[in-house]
Amino acid sequence: MNACSGRTRIKFCGLTRHEDVALAASLGVDALGFVMWPKSARSITPAVLEELAVAVPAFVTRVGLFVNQPAEFIEQCLPYLDLIQFHGDEPASFCQQFGRPWIKALRMHDDIDLHQAAADYSLAQALLLDAYRPGIPGGTGETFDWSRIPATLEKPVILAGGLTVDNVASAVNQVIPYAIDVSGGIEISHGIKDAELMASFVQNVALASAH
Numbered sequence: 001m002n003a004c005s006g007r008t009r010i011k012f013c014g015l016t017r018h019e020d021v022a023l024a025a026s027l028g029v030d031a032l033g034f035v036m037w038p039k040s041a042r043s044i045t046p047a048v049l050e051e052l053a054v055a056v057p058a059f060v061t062r063v064g065l066f067v068n069q070p071a072e073f074i075e076q077c078l079p080y081l082d083l084i085q086f087h088g089d090e091p092a093s094f095c096q097q098f099g100r101p102w103i104k105a106l107r108m109h110d111d112i113d114l115h116q117a118a119a120d121y122s123l124a125q126a127l128l129l130d131a132y133r134p135g136i137p138g139g140t141g142e143t144f145d146w147s148r149i150p151a152t153l154e155k156p157v158i159l160a161g162g163l164t165v166d167n168v169a170s171a172v173n174q175v176i177p178y179a180i181d182v183s184g185g186i187e188i189s190h191g192i193k194d195a196e197l198m199a200s201f202v203q204n205v206a207l208a209s210a211h
């Protein structure tokens with residue numbers, strides 16, 4: 001199920017500025033990610049989330065990224081979110097309690113069993129696969145060996161981890177994911193996106209998924 005019959009969807013993550021939100025939406029990016037984990041250099045407060053989220057056009061998905069955070073904090077952010085990205089060790093029962101569509105990020109450590117994870121997180125909308133670096137939950141800018149992703153998985157795959165304008169076409173061709181997620185690969189510095197990289201990234205995904 002990881003293969004997508006239509007175009008490859010795109011999520012830009014770690015947005016912190018109005019101008020980046022506006023450009024991403026105008027480029028046709030499907031989902032915009034807001035890092036609500038305060039230890040990230042890309043994190044924003046709930047107040048900034050509110051400001052940015054109300055400027056997101058209809059039919060563009062607003063995604064809140066959380067890492068092992070209290071349910072009360074997630075609830076506080078929910079009015080401004082369409083979908084929740086759980087990027088920590090949250091069990092499915094925790095993810096399911098908010099009555100909101102959610103995706104589960106999995107870090108590709110050596111002994112991960114993706115079929116088991118798909119069963120464990122069967123109620124997730126998709127599984128987001130990210131590189132594993134001990135002690136860092138995500139946003140490392142590192143890739144992993146994409147051949148480790150089974151050709152058929154029981155949930156749609158969102159491919160993340162170290163994607164850039166230079167490698168994203170290969171990633172799309174090799175993995176044929178449902179969607180691509182990028183943060184560092186389109187940045188000038190943490191949370192500050194680069195307009196040219198954003199545009200090139202979208203173009204390269206579109207070209208690759210047309211083939």
Ligand SMILES: O=C(O)c1ccccc1N[C@@H]1O[C@H](COP(=O)(O)O)[C@@H](O)[C@H]1O
Nearest residue numbers: 013040138139141160161162182183184
């Ligand atoms: O971006 C962060 O700071 C972050 C912090 C904690 C967990 C996840 C985080 N980002 C997510 O990591 C992946 C890969 O990012 P990158 O493209 O390698 O920079 C992506 O899903 C981000 O949303």
